[in-house]
Amino acid sequence: MGDDANRSAFIELQGRLIEATGKLKQVQNQMRAKEGEKKRAYLTLEELRQLPDDTNTYKSIGKVFVLEPKSLLVNEQEQKLKDSESAISSLQTSKEYLEKQLAEVENNIRELLQQDPGLARQIMSMTVM
Template sequence: MADEATRTAFLEIQASMIDLTGKLKQVQTQMRNKEGDRKRAYLTLEELRPLPPHTNTYKSIEREFLLEPKTVLEGEQEQKLKDSEATIASLQEKALN
């Protein structure tokens, strides 16, 4: 009787561990993806900043290119950077809990 209860408890703990390991891997993958997004936004901003203020820049939208002022592209990249950092912080919090 005691052996059966121990076995059942062990199987429940094992199933829980497998589930948590899967969730952790998923969060780690999401963090890696967001870190890549953050890095791209940062590097793009670093390339845009030295340009004169009224420079027109090209924005890639799938297979098309759109000509926009530098300020619009900078704003979008800054927002992507902030969003990525917030998401990474949220995922780190989620991974710790």
């Protein structure tokens, strides 16, 4: 009975570990994407600020370029920059939470395997095949 309970507990912990790892990778990918957006917005903003105020500026909408005032484009890029920064901070909080959750699951698996050396041997024999 104890063997089956430990085995089912291990399987559950393994599922949680896989789920937490997947979520963590997803959050890291989202953070990388937001960092790229932030960098593009910053670089575009820096280039726009160097232009005189009366310069014709164009906004890309798909394959079309639309004439827009420089001030509108600057405001748009500043907003993109702020949005990216807030999204990154939110994703950082999620990442920290998932890392704690992952560490907790790993510790639970470690404890379970230390309590039941027979289960650890079974798992090792299964992975060697």
